[in-house]
Amino acid sequence: MEFIHQMAPWIDENEINHMVEYLRSGAWLTEFKKTEQFEQMIAEYTGSKFCCVVNNGTVSLAVALWATGIGPGDEVLVPDYTMIATANAVRLVGATPILVDIEPQTLCMDLNCAEKALTKKTKAVLLVSLNGRSPDMGAFIDFCREHDLYFLEDAAQSLGSFHGRKHLGTFGDIGVFSFSSPKIITTGQGGALVTDSEELYQKIKKIKDFGRETGGTDWHDEMGYNFKFTDLQAVIGIEQMKKLPQRVIRKKEMYRLYESELGGIDGLEFIPTFDQTSPWFIDIYLENPQELQKHLKQNQVGSRTVYPPINEQKIYANGREYPVSRNYCHRGLWLPSSSFLTDEQIVYICDSIKKYLKVKKPAKALV
Numbered sequence: 001m002e003f004i005h006q007m008a009p010w011i012d013e014n015e016i017n018h019m020v021e022y023l024r025s026g027a028w029l030t031e032f033k034k035t036e037q038f039e040q041m042i043a044e045y046t047g048s049k050f051c052c053v054v055n056n057g058t059v060s061l062a063v064a065l066w067a068t069g070i071g072p073g074d075e076v077l078v079p080d081y082t083m084i085a086t087a088n089a090v091r092l093v094g095a096t097p098i099l100v101d102i103e104p105q106t107l108c109m110d111l112n113c114a115e116k117a118l119t120k121k122t123k124a125v126l127l128v129s130l131n132g133r134s135p136d137m138g139a140f141i142d143f144c145r146e147h148d149l150y151f152l153e154d155a156a157q158s159l160g161s162f163h164g165r166k167h168l169g170t171f172g173d174i175g176v177f178s179f180s181s182p183k184i185i186t187t188g189q190g191g192a193l194v195t196d197s198e199e200l201y202q203k204i205k206k207i208k209d210f211g212r213e214t215g216g217t218d219w220h221d222e223m224g225y226n227f228k229f230t231d232l233q234a235v236i237g238i239e240q241m242k243k244l245p246q247r248v249i250r251k252k253e254m255y256r257l258y259e260s261e262l263g264g265i266d267g268l269e270f271i272p273t274f275d276q277t278s279p280w281f282i283d284i285y286l287e288n289p290q291e292l293q294k295h296l297k298q299n300q301v302g303s304r305t306v307y308p309p310i311n312e313q314k315i316y317a318n319g320r321e322y323p324v325s326r327n328y329c330h331r332g333l334w335l336p337s338s339s340f341l342t343d344e345q346i347v348y349i350c351d352s353i354k355k356y357l358k359v360k361k362p363a364k365a366l367v
């Protein structure tokens with residue numbers, strides 16, 4: 001049996017044919033019309049007025065912070081359970097990430113803990129919609145308004161996920177997505193910023209293009225860098241975006257299948273996931289996930305332990321306690337989650353897990 005990876009990108013003849021056609025067209029490879037088309041598709045899908053793509057999700061976060069004027073001396077609230085890039089981006093712009101514990105219902109930032117972490121230096125909340133899940137977004141908006149904070153969304157894992165009828169990443173001043181290989185759609189590397197503010201959009205465009213006054217000039221009226229995309233990536237991104245709606249449906253089906261096979265087993269926890277959520281990865285929580293990971297590997301199944309809590313990373317140790325993130329980050333395992341997995345593969349994976357847990361739950365799906 002072939003090894004089932006925890007996650008793998010999904011590219012087919014569409015990407016290959018369009019890439020060949022593009023390369024034969026004499027195009028300049030760097031960002032231009034294809035990039036604009038890709039940005040337009042993201043803006044339309046997410047319901048944002050503006051979209052701007054850059055090198056990757058981490059840079060998108062830093063650009064969002066620069067665009068809002070956040071820098072040295074400022075504090076930004078960041079959840080303790082996230083990919084390290086969320087906190088690192090805050091440091092990249094010279095500000096200080098203040099770690100905040102998460103709520104057990106959604107594994108996203110706990111608003112009560114955020115309130116306690118506020119100081120006079122706090123300038124923004126950088127909310128992570130972890131695995132496409134979201135907390136009470138209205139309450140976060142109110143909180144940010146009340147305390148005059150920017151509301152920035154790290155929606156790197158949330159393309160295809162909504163809260164109510166609104167796409168995640170569109171609640172705050174700026175939302176950010178990532179297109180690295182494990183994401184629901186990929187351009188190899190890549191990131192996007194979405195916003196409804198024309199002013200922020202213009203700032204973002206300048207920051208990514210050396211602070212250039214306008215295109216075609218070498219006068220620079222502001223500080224900026226080169227965070228540009230390429231049309232090479234956009235050719236792939238456009239084809240991937242066309243497949244996004246189908247992948248969202250499949251991710252939801254896959255989550256439900258895993259849950260129906262493994263839900264209710266003692267000692268194994270699923271986090272509630274709603275119809276609007278398109279889970280990025282299938283995440284389960286149990287004691288000693290490393291042992292299950294070893295067992296799955298022997299059965300040709302890849303998995304990955306979830307992120308350690310940020311406060312336990314050497315560069316972020318602060319001596320404070322984060323009991324909820326400690327609890328989940330040390331018990332989490334990501335199961336195979338590529339949208340091309342078949343039901344048979346998922347049932348096989350679940351059977352391997354049941355064997356490990358010595359559970360006699362029959363497979364429902366294929367009966």
Ligand SMILES: Cc1ncc(COP(=O)(O)O)c(C=O)c1O
Nearest residue numbers: 056057058083085086156178180
């Ligand atoms: C929550 C979160 N934020 C930021 C990033 C960074 O994105 P990138 O890898 O595109 O830089 C990731 C990547 O997985 C992520 O999961």
